[in-house]
Each structure stands twice: as C-alpha cells, then as structure tokens.
C-alpha cells in the first residue's frame with residue numbers, strides 16, 4: 001500500500017520551505033540556456049523531498065529537475081517520483097506568488113499519483129489514479145467548455161527551444177477565439193487549473209516530464225485530456241509538447257495547432 005497521505009504531507013511541508021524563503025539573500029545560479037535559473041531553494045526543496053519520499057517509498061527512484069546528489073534520474077525501477085521542487089522559478093524570484101511544488105508518482109511507466117501544491121494560496125491539487133482529482137479535498141469536476149467559453153493558458157520558456165513564431169501565431173488565433181489568454185508561469189499549476197475549471201486549455205510546445213507528470217494525473221482524473229499537441233501520448237522519458245484541456249477545447253485546439261504545422265510527432 002502506498003502511503004499517499006504521507007506523500008501529500010511531505011509536499012505541503014516542501015511548500016512551507018518555498019513560502020518562508022528569504023528571497024533577498026538567496027543564492028541564484030544560472031543554468032544552461034537563456035533566462036534559466038536555479039535558486040538555493042530549488043535545491044533545498046528537492047533534497048528535502050527526495051530524503052522524505054525515500055523513507056515513504058524506499059523502492060522508488062527519482063527524476064528531479066535539479067542536480068542534487070540524491071537525484072538518481074533512474075527511470076528503470078517499478079516506482080519513479082517525478083519532482084519539480086519549484087515549478088515557476090522565475091515567478092518565485094520575482095515574488096509572483098504563483099509557483100508550485102510538483103510531485104508525480106509513476107508505476108511501471110504509468111502515472112498513478114499527482115500532487116501540485118501552491119503554497120502562496122495554500123492550494124493542494126491531488127489525484128490518485130481511478131480515485132478522482134481534488135483541490136483541498138474537494139472533488140474537481142470541471143464543465144466540458146469549448147475555447148469560446150473560457151480562458152486559454154499557454155507557456156513558453158526562453159531557455160526552451162521552440163518555434164516562437166508558430167507558438168505566438170497559434171496563441172493569437174486562440175486569443176481571438178476565446179474569452180481571454182493567460183501565461184501563468186507554472187505549467188503544473190496552469191494545467192491543474194484546467195482541472196479546476198479556471199482554464200479551458202493549457203498549451204506549451206516543449207516541457208520536461210517533471211513539469212507535467214503530476215498534473216497529468218490531475219487533469220485526467222478530473223475528466224480532461226492531456227496529450228502532445230498533435231494528439232500523441234505524452235512522453236515520460238523526454239521533453240515533449242503538451243496540450244491539456246477539457247474534451248471539447250482539447251479537440252478544437254489540436255485542430256488549430258495542426259493547421260499551424262505542428263504534427264503528432266511533436
């Protein structure tokens with residue numbers, strides 16, 4: 001039996017580290033690519049999570065974003081935790097109050113549990129496969145809205161290579177078809193907010209598995225859909241594009257994105 005309650009508790013305690021961070025005195029390192037940062041809190045939170053989760057599920061290995069000595073990046077075991085210690089690091093550095101701790105649990109290549117915690121709003125999104133998705137204990141059952149009935153969210157990062165022209169052409173189309181657009185800066189939260197019914201779609205052309213693994217269970221258990229932009233199965237081993245939405249909006253945006261020359265390989 002997996003102790004999901006202990007995992008949830010651990011994710012919330014990690015969120016407290018983020019919430020109580022002393023940003024004025026934090027060390028910040030630059031990583032590869034443009035505008036790609038890692039603060040001492042990204043490291044601290046990841047170390048904490050791996051230490052605690054190793055006790056909760058000793059047979060699990062870890063695929064975390066940051067370089068910490070306890071991050072095995074080994075995907076070959078039965079259980080793998082996908083960890084983004086701070087999803088939304090740039091937001092975090094600039095006091096946006098929109099960052100999350102994201103922890104997903106995978107069993108034999110299938111995501112079975114997802115926890116996304118935004119400590120700034122004390123919002124915990126959680127899903128366990130076949131048991132539903134919840135926000136602070138309340139079941140998430142979003143309406144199946146179409147693009148014209150809701151808010152479209154998208155993400156992009158300066159350090160991720162993607163065709164910015166095609167992305168912004170697509171976003172322009174979606175802006176004109178929807179009620180409005182947003183780019184929140186934490187893919188894990190922004191996908192979970194589709195499950196919450198706040199966004200009808202989340203689109204990004206390149207994300208790492210640890211960015212979306214946890215949120216993928218949350219959106220699916222809330223009755224939504226998550227695939228690559230062209231409709232292919234999301235990859236848990238390498239970066240891929242992500243389209244997460246209500247059933248209606250997902251089908252609509254997939255069609256629009258394909259017309260913009262993105263295909264199922266992407």
Ligand code: IPD
Nearest residue numbers: 087088089155156157185186187
């Ligand atoms: C980023 C955020 C952002 C998304 C980027 C991600 P990070 O993660 O999720 O919303 O657009 O692609 O890399 O670097 O803040 O953990």
Ligand code: CA
Nearest residue numbers: 084087088211
């Ligand atoms: Ca991330």
Ligand code: CA
Nearest residue numbers: 065084086087
């Ligand atoms: Ca991160």
